Amino acid sequence: MKVLPYAHPVLSCQQAKDLEFSVLTDASAEWSAMQQAGAGIAKSVIEDYQELRSVPEHLRILALIGKGNNGGDALLACGQLLADYPRAQVDLILTSPADELRPLAARALQELEGRVQIRQISEACGLSEISQMLVELGGEIGFHICIDGLLGMSFVPPLRAPVCDLIEAINAFEGIELRASVDLPSGAGDGVEPDALILRADFSYATGIAKKPLFAGWGTCGRVRYVDLGFFKTTPGQVVEAEEAILTDAVLAPLRRLRPANVDKRSFGHLFIVGGSARMPGALLMSVRAAVSSGVGLVTAFAPSSVTAVLAAQVPEAMWISWPETSLGTLSPSGMSLILERIDQATAVIAGPGFGADASTEMVAQEIVKLVECPLLLDADALRVSVLEPVRMRQEAYGRVVLTPHMGEFMRVAKLEEPDYTNDVLLDFSKSHGVVTVLKGPQTRICNGASVIYHTQGGPVLARGGSGDLLTGLIGGMLAQNAHREEEAVAQGLYLHGLAAQCLARVHGQVSVHTTQLLDYLSAVLRT
Template identity: 50%
Template sequence: MPIAHPILSTDESLDFERTLLPGREQQWTAMNNAGRAVGRAVLQDFGELAEVPSRLRVLALVGKGHNGGDALLAADEILKRHSGAEVHLLLRADKKELRSLTRRAFDELLKSSRASLCNELTYRQEAYDIALDGLLGMQFRPPLKSDLADLLAEVNARRGIRFRAAVDLPSGLGDADAFQADFTYATGIAKSPLFDPAHADKCGRIRYLDIGFFQLPYEGPRSFAENILPDAALQSQGGLRPPRCDKRTFGHLFVLSGSRSFPGALLMSVKAALSSGVGLLTAFAPESLAAQYAAAVPEAMWVPWPETPEGGLALEGWHLLRERLSRADAVLCGSGIGREPETLQLVRDLVREVELPLVIDADALQPETALAAASRPASAGGVVLTPHMGEFMRLAGRQSAEYSREALVDFCQKHRVVTALKGPHTRVCDGSQVALSTRGGPVLARGGSGDMLAGLMGGLVAQQPRAPFEPACRAVLWHGLAADHLARTRGQIAVHTTELLEHFGPALREA
C-alpha cells in the first residue's frame, strides 16, 4: 500500500468515486464507513476541548446530498457509542427531497429514540456540545443562497456551540459565510480546497479518515501534486519484531548536539530517539554535561566532547566521532548546538566527511550546511533537514514565509536532500514527491517539540538507513499522533513538551 495518498481536486474526487463505487450498495457501504469514522473521530477530538459530558447534545445540520448522509451516520455512531447522547436534526429539505442514500441514513438514525427533528426556531433556544455540518458537499460553488448564508452565519456566531465539525468540506467553502469548523473530517479522499491557505480559518484542523479507497496506487489525473499521510502509514512500525534479533538488529544512532547554553535540547532528542525503538544510541555531549546526562538517561552511551570557552562543541573533539563511525548507522546533529562559528564549522565538516545518513536540525540548519550536503558523493547516505519556515527561509534564501511547493521541491533537488518542513501541516519532500501530515496541532506550538521530532526521526533513519524519505514521513506522523493523543488526554494548554514521551507508545498501538 502507498505510504501516502493523493490529494485530489473536487472534480477529480467525483470522477474517482464514480469509478470506484459504481453500484448503490457500494456507495452505501462507503457512506457508512465515512459517516461512522467521522462519529468516532469527533468523539475523540472533542477530548482536546474537555471531557465528553455525560449528557452530550449534538446538532446535525443536514442537506439533501451525500454529505447529509455522512452527517446522519456520524450522529448515529455517536449515539451508539455514548449512552447519554441526544441528537437534534436540522433538515434543510423535506424528507422526500433527500437523495436515496441520505434518506436511508435518515431512517437509520431515527430508529433511535434519542434522535429528533428540530426547526430553526427551537434550535436557537438550545445549547449544543457538538455541531455536525453536512449541509453541502464538494459540488458546491459560491455564492451561498441567502437563506443558507444567514443560517451558517448564525451558527458560526452562536456561543452555545462548543465544538464545530465539518464533514468532508465546510459547507459554503469559498463564501464569506461558510461554516466555521474547528475540525474538518476529510472522508476517503483529502480534497485540495482544504489546503488552500485562503480557507485555513474556515477548515480548522484537518483530519484525513482513510476508508480504504487507496489500497492500490492511484493512477488518475492529478491537479494538486501533494499527498497526505494516513495513520496506517505507521502500522509497519508497530508490528511484532522478529523473534531472532538483538540490539544490533535495530540500528545504532549517533547524536552530536547540545551546548551549555541549551542543555535541554540534547536530552529531549536522546529520549525521543530511544522511544523510536533504535537498538543502540551513542550521544556526544559537552563534557560539562555528559556525567549528569548519563545518570539521567543510562540507556544511552555518553561520550564527553571538548567544549569551546562559550560551552559549544569544539573542533578538537573530531577524533571522538571519527574513531567510532564504523559502529553507526546514522547521525543526528543540531538540537541545542548554538551558532558559534567553531561549532558550525564542525557541522559543515560532519556533512562533508561523514557518508552515513544524517539528520540535521535547529541551528545546524545554515545555508553552508545545505551547500555541503549538495557536494556529498552519490554513494553517501541521504541527508534529512528539519527546518520550520523561518529556518527554511534562511536555508533557501527566500523572503516570503508563504508555503510554496515549487520552492520546496526545487530546494530539495538542488541540494539533494530530504526536507521535513515543519508547520501546521508538516511536509516531507525528497525532490520528487511531497507528503504532508495534518497530525499534531497547537499542542506542538511550544519549545522543544522540534527536538523531540529530530530524535524520533534520527532513530527511525538509523533503523532504515538506505531510504530516508519513508522513515522521515513516519517520524512526522508518529510525532503528530503522539501530540494528538496527549491533547485528547490532557488538553492543549497545561502540558509539557516532554510529556510527548509518554504518548509515543499509545499512539503507535492505535495507528
C-alpha cells in the same frame, strides 16, 4: 509518484468526484460507503472531543444538513453517536424540505425518525432569525459538537441563502465547543477564494479521499482527519499517480510486528547525535531521550564537556562522549576527530539540537555534512545556508540528508523574506538541494523534491518548546534502523510523534502538560 502503502493521494474535488464515480458503481456501494463514513466520523469526533474533556453522557449535538450525500454522512454519524450515547440529544437544521433530499440522504434521515429534533430554515430566514434559533436550541448548555453536513465537494460558488446566513450564524455562535465538518467545511472547494466565507471548522473529516482545498491555507479548514473508505486498496503492480498525498496509519505497521528472534542491539541501528551547548543542554537531552524510545539499538550522544556528566546521568541508556567546547560553551571544531574515529559504527547521524548559532558550530555542521556518509538529519542551529552548500556536493552513494525546519528556519535556509506555505516553493527548495525536507507546522509536509506528503496528526499540544527536539530524536532513531529507506523512516518518526501527542492531549488536555510527557505515550500508540 507511486502511491505508497502508507500514503494516499490528495486530489482536487473534481478528481475526487471522478474517482468516486468509478469506485461507487451503484446505490448499494454508495450507501455502504456512506455508512462507513458516518461511523468513521462519529468515532473520530469523539476521540477529538476528548482533547477538551471527558465525553458527557448527555451529549448535545447540532447537525447542519444539506440535501446531498454530505448531509447523509452527517445524519449517519448522528445515528452512530446516538447508538454509542443513548442519552445524547441531536438537533437537526435542514436547509431544504425533507422531501427534497437526495435518495440516500433521505434514507439516512428516515433511520433517525423519532430520535432527533428537526428544524428547517427557508430562504426567508435571515441572519438574525437563524442566530436566535441557535440560542433557543442551545439553551443554557449550548452544544458539545456541531456536525457540518451542508455542502460537499460539489459546491460551486457563490454561497446562497439560507446557507450563507447559517454559516455566518454558526461561525459567530459561541455556544459550540467543537465544530466538525464532513469532508470539507461548507463553502470550501475548488476555485474558492482565500477570503471567501467558509464554516470555521475545528476539524474536517475527509471521507474516502483527502481533497486539496483542505491543504490550501494555514489551517483555515481546521485540523484534518482522513477517514479511509478503502478507495486506494491497490493490487501488486498497480500504480496511482499523485504529486500530493496524506500519511496514513499504515506507516507504523512494520513497528507493530514482532521482532525476529535472532537479533541483538546492533540489528536495530546505531544513532549518533551531535548537539547541545552549555546554555542549551535541554534540547540535546530531549532528542536523546526520544531517540532511546524510538526502538533504535544504540545511541551515542556527543555533548559539550561541561554538561556531559549531568546529561549522562539522566539518560544512562545512551553512550555519552565529552566534546571540547569554546569559550561560549558551544562545540569546538577541534572535537571532530571524536565522531570521525567512530563513524563506521553509525547508521545515521543527527546534528543541531541545542547547538547555538556561532561560527564554531557552523563549522562543525559543515564538516559533518562533508565527511559523514550515512543518512544525516540537520535540525535547529545546523539549518544554515552555509551548511547546506556542501549538501549538494555529497556523493550519490551517501545517505540522504533530512532537514526538519519550522517556517522561521525554512525562511532562513530558503532565503525567503516572508512565510510561504505553497508547495511549489517547498518542492523547488528540496529538489535544488537534493534533500528530504520536513516542514513543521499545523500541517507538516514531507517533501523529497518530487512529491509532498501531508502529515495531519499532532495538533496544538505540540505548539510548545521542545516538541521539535523530540521529533528530531524519533526521526533520527527511525533513520538509524531503516537507513536504506529514508523517506519511510522519516514518515514513521513523524507519525509516531503526532499520534503520541494526540494521545497525550486526549488524556491530559492541550494546555497543562509538559513536552516530554509525549514520550510516555509512544508505547501505547504502537500497541493500539
